[in-house]
Amino acid sequence: MKVAVNDDAKPKLTVVKILKCKNSDCKAWVREEFATPGQVCPLCKGPMLRTMKHLSPLQKKYKAPSK
Numbered sequence: 001m002k003v004a005v006n007d008d009a010k011p012k013l014t015v016v017k018i019l020k021c022k023n024s025d026c027k028a029w030v031r032e033e034f035a036t037p038g039q040v041c042p043l044c045k046g047p048m049l050r051t052m053k054h055l056s057p058l059q060k061k062y063k064a065p066s067k
């Protein structure tokens, strides 16, 4: 069975599990799949927080529905 993909639907955001640096001044994050147990921030060596990130697969402009 194939699942039809409707390209006209609103752009899907891919939810990616990440580890984000707890330091709010630090923008570092790594994908959880690339993280190691006890992963520390690659930039500031601080603790990291497991969270999610929404990534849009397409960065091109699209027609946003007017509010």
Ligand SMILES: [Zn+2]
Binding pocket: 021, 022, 023, 026, 027, 028, 041, 042, 043, 044, 045, 046
């Ligand atoms: Zn950091």
